[in-house]
Amino acid sequence: MREMKILSPTAILGYGFPMASWEEGMRRKPDVIAVDAGSTDPGPYYLGAGISFTDRAAVKRDLAIMIPAALDASIPLIIGSAGGSGALPHLQWNREIIEEIAAEKDLTFTLAVIPGDIDKKTILSAMEEGRILPLHPAPELTQADVTDAAHIVAQMGTEPIIRALDEKAQVVLAGRAYDPAVFAAVAVREGYDRGLAVHLGKILECAAIAATPGSGSDCMIGYLGGDYFRVEPLSAGRKCTTLSVAAHTLYEKTNPYILPGPGGILDLTQTVFTQETETCVRVTGSRFFPSDTYTIKLEGVKKVGCRTVSFASTADPVMIAQIDAITPAVKARVRDNFTGMDNYSLDFKIYGKPAQSGTQGIFAASYVGIIDALPAVIDCAVSPENADCSVPSDNTDCAAPPSGADCTLHGATSAELAIIIDAVAPTQEMANTICSFARSTLLHYGYPGRISTAGNLAFPFSPSDVKMGDVYAFCVYHLMEVTNPCEFFPIEYIRLGCCAPEARVYTAKPEVKA
C-alpha cells in the first residue's frame, strides 16, 4: 500500500508555524493539509457568544499560506471546528476570511462549508425517542437545557468531509468536528485502516505538541502505511520519541487505551511505539471498533447572566489571616444593602493562599452542575445575624473575633493575595451594582485588628471594575444516536474566483438512508 502523507501545520488554526518548517513539509509532497481549530478548553463563552478564541489576523495569516500552497499542489486543505467552537457564526467568520484571501490572491477554487449546528427540534425528538445518551459525569439532559441553549453543535466524523471530497471540494471548512476527523478523512476515503488513521489524527491534531521539545505552533507530518504509521516533526531541533508520542496519547483524555469517537472506539491496548530514526516514531497495533449505533457528541451552552469583575490584591498580614471570614461578611453586607435583589451571584476568587490540600479554587466549590437559574449569593454561609465581622471598623477588639478569624498573625501565610471580585447578574447594570458595592465594602471593611485604615485593597487599574458582558454555562454534553453519519451535516459548495455569482453556490441535501 502506498504511503500516504498528512501535513499538520499547527495545533490550532491561528497558532502559526515557522516558514522553514512549513516549506520542509510541502517539500515532502503531502497528500493533504489538515488543521484543527477547535476545543472546549477555553470554556463555554466562545460557543455561546459565537466568537472565535483565536485572532482573526492570525487565522488569516495561516490560511493565506495554506490555501495557495494546497491549490498549487492540487491537494485538499481541510479545516475542522472553524472558529474554535464550530457553530454557524464561527463558520461564517472563517468563511469570510477565506473569501477575502481568495479575492486578494485572485484564487479560483471550490470551497465546501459543512455546518455542525443541530436543530433544537431534532434534539428534542431524539430525547423523546430515547436517542440521547448521557456522558457521565455530565448531568441528565433536560428539555430546558435544549430550548435555552444559545448554540448546540455536534462533532462530525470523517463521513461528511469524505462526501465533500467526493464532490471535488478543494478546501473544506467544517463546523464542529471530532479533532482527528479532518486528518483521517482522506485516508479513510482511500481505504486505509481506520484505527491507524484515527490514531494518527489524534497525534497530528496537536501538530508538534507530540514532539520534544513540544510546540503548538510548529508543523508535524504523518506517514500512513497499510499496517503502521510514522510521525515526525519538521523543525530542526525537535524530535518525536516513543515517550513524547506515547505521552501525548495521555493528553486531555480520560483513558488512554480506550478512546470513543463518532461511530466507534479507538482501542490502543495493542499499540506499540517504536523509535524508527532519531526524529521519527513508528506506531502499530491501533485498532478501531465500530459501534452498533453511530453516535455524535453534542455540545451546547446557555446564557446565565452578565458579569462585572474587579481585580485587586491585599498585602496586609492581618487581613490575609482573616480573609476567609471577611469575604462572607462582605457578601452579607451586600445582600443586606440590596434587600429584594437576590437573583445574582457574588464570588471572591482568591489566589495565593498558603497551600492546603484540596481546599482551594474549584476544590473548595461544591459541585453544582449546570446552573438552571442564577442562584442567590453563592456560599454566603454567614448570615447577617452571625456575621460578627460586619461590625463597624472601630471594632478592633480581639475578644470576639468572627468565626474563623484570628487577630494573631499565622506562621504560614502569604505575602500577598490576589482577589477577583466576580458579580454575575441577569443584567449588566445589576452586575455593575453588585460588583461596585462589594468592591467599596471590601476596600473599607473594618475587620478586627485592622491597622491599615486607609484602604484594604491595591487596584492595578483605573477603572477598577470591568464589564465582561454575557456569561454562558455548558448545558449540553451528550451523545445522540443517528442513523446516518451525514444526516445532520449538510454541505454547501461555493465556487470562489472565476465564475458568475449565480453559479457559485449550491447546497447538497444531506443524504438520508432508511
Place this chain on the structure above:
Amino acid sequence: MTYQLSNLADVIRSKNSGPYELTFDIIFKTQAIYEAVIKSEAITKESFAALYGISPGNVMEIVHFDPAKAIKITIVRPICSGDLRETDVYGAQQHAPLMHFSFTMEDAC
C-alpha cells in the same frame, strides 16, 4: 523510604478532559520507578481522594499506561468548566497537591 512524587516524575500535570472531567498525568523518570510506585499501591482512589479532599467515588479511573511509564488519574471535575465558581477554566493548575504527595515504598533506585 519516604518519597515525594515531584522527585520521582518528569511530568506532573492536570488538564480538563472535556468540561466535566479533570485528568492528571504522572510520567515517571524511569521504568523502575514507575513499576515501584505501582507496586507500592500508593496511588489509589482513596489516597488521591484524600489528597484533594474529594469523595473516592468521584475518582473515575486510575490507569497505568506502560508505553509512557505513566499513571493517569481522572476525576469528576468539582464544577463544570466555566461555571460560576470557576478559578481555572482549562484545569491546568490543579496539579500542585500531587507534587507535594509523599508516600513510603521500597527503594526504587
